[in-house]
Amino acid sequence: MENLIMPTPYRLLDVKKVTDIEYLFRVEYPEAGNVKFGQFMQLSLPKVGECPISVTDFSATEGWVEFLIRKVGIVTDEIFNLHAGDLLPMRGPYGKGFDAIDIKNKNVVIVTGGSGLAPVRSLINHIYRNPEEVQSMELLFGFKDDSSILFRDEIINWRKKHPMVLTVDKGCGLDGECVGLVTEYVPHLKMVSDKFDDLEVVIVGPPNMMKYTAIEFEKLGVPAEKIWVSFERKMSCAIGKCGHCRIDEVYVCLEGPVFNYSQAKYLID
Structure with a gap:
């Protein structure tokens, strides 16, 4: 009988500092072609534990996956002690990703707050590399301050091709142009219209x-069916057995983490 929770060790290829508290871990993963935008994997360490981490990018041709990890708990503390060449046990990928969205020939608007950029980075990079698949893409990113801005080099490249607003809660941000919450800038997006x-x-x-x-x-008239969210919740088993991610009758690890807002707006935890 197959053991659904048995991880497989994969070799850590690279560790790169992104901010003072977040690092990017690239792991050799020959099965990367099976990963979908927005999915997550369970990372584990023997005798320590495991944790769910979103796949922030992947390459099917080169055979790797990347994770943006923040040092916030027992497992992530230990993962931060790993170096290139070490083995990192993983299982997955899990969950419904952004492949649930039909982006073909669509105007795609992506809004993120803080580390919420990590789960959609692979989707953004895909559209950036394949702009012919969509009509257009517009980006709205919010961060706490300048020191918390993620993937600076990529953001600079993205904004060369796609309209972007980057705002910080306080300070001067990447170029010092926008301060405040992302909600303030939604009415000014170029793609929002009556159609x-x-x-x-x-x-x-974050949930709020x-x-x-x-x-x-x-408020602008966009139907809930045209809005998609990703629930970044604490999940334990990732296979719908433990119930830690359950909201009412919905198991986030199985039916999410990506939900259409027409359903997600009623999932009150």
């Missing part, structure tokens, strides 16, 4: 950020 058939909105960030950002889009 929403070709629009898909993706929102990822996603809730109030979605409300701002609804």
Whole structure:
């Protein structure tokens, strides 16, 4: 009988500092072609534990996956002690990803708050490399301050091709142009109009950020069916057995983490 929770060790290829508290871990993963945008994997260490981490990018041709990890607990503390060449046991990928969204020939708006950029980075990079797949992409990122801005070099490249607003809660940000919450800038997005058939909105960030950002889009007339969110919750088993991620009758690890807002707005935890 197959053991569904048995991890497989994979070799750590690279560790790169992104901010003072977040590092990017690239892991050799020959099965990367099976990964979908927005999915997560369970990372584990023997005698320590395991934790769910979103796949922030992957390469099917080169055979690797990347994780943005913040040092916030027992498992992540130990992962930060690993170096290139060490083995990192993993299992997955799990969950419904952004492949649930039909982005073909659509205007795609992506709004993120803080580390919420990590789960959608692979989708953004895919559209950046394959712009012919969509009509257009517009980006709205919010960070606490300048020191918490993620993937600076990529952001600079993304904004060369796609309209972008980057805002910080306080300070001067990347270019010093925008201060405040992302909700303040939703009404000024170029793609928001009276016609929403070709629009898909993706929102990822803290729960309140996603809730109030979605409300701002609804105020503009965007139907809930055109809005997608990703629930970044603490999950334990990832296979729907432990119940830690359950909201009412919904198991986030199985039916999410990506949800259409028409369903997600009623998932109150």
